[in-house]
Amino acid sequence: MKKIKIYIAIVGLSLGVGSCQADFLDVAPENVISENNLDLEQLVVSAYSTLDYRFNTGEFRDNWPFDHAPSNWCFSDIRSGDSYKGGGGVGDNPGGGMHGLEIQQVFSSSENVYNLWRALYFSINRVNSAIIALKNNSDFENKDLRIAEMKVLRAHFYFELMKNFGSFAYIDENTPIDKVTSVENSFDTAFLWGKIEKDLTDAIPVLPPTQTELGRVNKLVAYAFLAKANLFQKKWDQVIINADKVIEGPYSLVSDLEKLYSFPGYGNPENVFAIQYSVNDGSEFGNLNFGDLINSPDSPSDDPNHPYLNGDDFDKPTQNIVNAFKVDNVGLPLLDSYNNSDLAPTDVTTAVDPRLDHSIGRPGITWKKWQGMPQQTNWSRDPATYGLYLRKKNQIDPYSDLRASGGFPWAKGALDWPIIKISDVMLWKAEASIELNDIETGMTIINQIRNRAKNAPYVYDFNNHANNAANYSIGLYPTTGISKAYATKALRMERRLELHNEGHHFYDLVRWGIASSWINDYMLKESAKRKYYSGASFTEGRDEYLPIPQIEIDASGGVYKQRTGY
DSSP states (O other), X not given: OOBOOTTOOOBOGGGOTTTTSXXXXXXXXXXXXXXXXXXXXXXHHHHHHGGGOOOOSSOGGGGOOTTSOTTOTTTTGGGTTSEEEESSSTTOOTTXXXXXXXXXXXXXXXXXXXXXXXXXXXHHHHHHHHHHHHHTOTTOTTHHHHXXXXXXXXXXXXXXXXXXXXXXXXXXXXXXXXXXXXOOSOOOHHHHHHHHXXXXXXXXXXXXXXXXXXXXXXXXXXXXXXXXXXXXXXXXXXHHHHHHHHHTXXXXXXXXXXXXXXXXXXXXXXXXXXXXXXXXXXXXXXXXXXXXXXXXXXXXXXXXXXXXXXXOOEEEEOHHHHHTTBBOTTSOBOTTTTTSSOXXXXXXXXXBOTHHHHHEEOTTSOOTTOOSOSOOGGGSSOHHHHOSOEEOTTOOOTTOTTBSOSSTTTXXXXXXXXXXXXXXXXXXXXXXXXXXXXXHHHHHHHHHHHHHHHHSOOOBXXXXXXXXSSOBOOOOOOSSSOOHHHHHHHHHHHHHHHHTXXXXXXXXXXHHTOHHHHHHHHHHHHTTTOGGGTTOOOOTTTTTSOOOOHHHHHHTTTOSOOOTTO
16 A cells, blocks of 8 residues: 655645744745645645644754654663663753653753653644634545544544643634633543544444555544543543554554564564655655654764664663573563663573563674664663663664665665554453453453564574574463452553553553652662762652743743742
């Protein structure tokens, strides 16, 4: 199937209900749509294009969202123990405040936080602009379908605001232009969730179960977002009902994890909804995942034997997440004791879950299918500060003909970024089942995901491809005769092992109500290895959400209110 071309830089500010709102929409668009050049399909595609958080304003800096990536690596991964900030030391701070995010010292002046807020409202403005234009054109053949697609996109962007800020100004196509600047950010969460759910339930009857163009929203995507909204609100019965709609659809767990994380298009059967990227599309580099541009490995002296050349080595997996892959004598996770000791970077004898070496790079281990050399210690820019592990997951295969180039932009290409995978949906149902005391169903689903990892090809030894690169072992949980407490621990561990470094763990910790205790314990133990964690702490009741950007509070004339504690 062909992809939607989301790289078209068309900005609908002249139609937007938010065109007078504060500073986050005070941008100079390259191509302004007017009544004279309006193309409704292009207007819809321009709304899809904002999924990558690039502003397309013509300003050079606005095309590089690596300080506020839609993968949420800087708002979830480095705040939750999945990764260290990485890069060239604690002073190497894209956006100015990334190290602060890592040690839970976030200020309302943070450029990272402001750019995230700005990107999300820029996206919502395009969606609202498209809906207004569609509603005003009664002759457009796909009017109702495209409005339904836009409503699901709007639900996604407001969901991101909910996860990250917890409080925001709700603006839709019905908000009068002269009232936009007076909309407060003090709605209660029930109101905001209700708005998100209404967009989804409005869209579901209109959307088809599949779409011809890869990347367009369909009915099952809407059901998936609805199930996720139910999950965050602990509506467990509804989680199962809506997750089942998706699970019963055409999506499936693919058989090869290495290809899932490396080969463009291979993960399509598993990705319920993904940001579509492309190469050879007429743009300078291609429509690439620039939000994760700086997360590929370093290359000393631009070594031509290196798979990517000159990456910046951010988003480095932590010792804690590596330790989580250790297993007992039957291949099950060490749920309570995994972090009691550290798995050394070169240890290939301790039994580990095979997903470790598919998703995290370790020195001496084969890097994807790269034939030049196994991973080297000098692929890390600052190992004294951040260690030797590299983010291997969702880096394109070095030999792929869908890479952007041999050099810049390094490990980028047409490898799409998953927003919702079927494995995620399955684990929502497993969690809801366990919460409703249906332990057997929950554990059976967890075992389905573990069974995929068990049966997938393992990473091979670099010098002898007939051997495994390490001592891999993965077992299945019992499905009966276990307590709800044990099943809950297993579920939470499985979510982390399967989805780590994909922008989920921090938000999971918050919705489980354990963010403060878990993160404080993590930082305390890490401070023995990473000195910059010394004295760091997570403040309960404040750090679960980001501050409202001060620049927006000022621009609103005091209409916006800051979160408690900032």
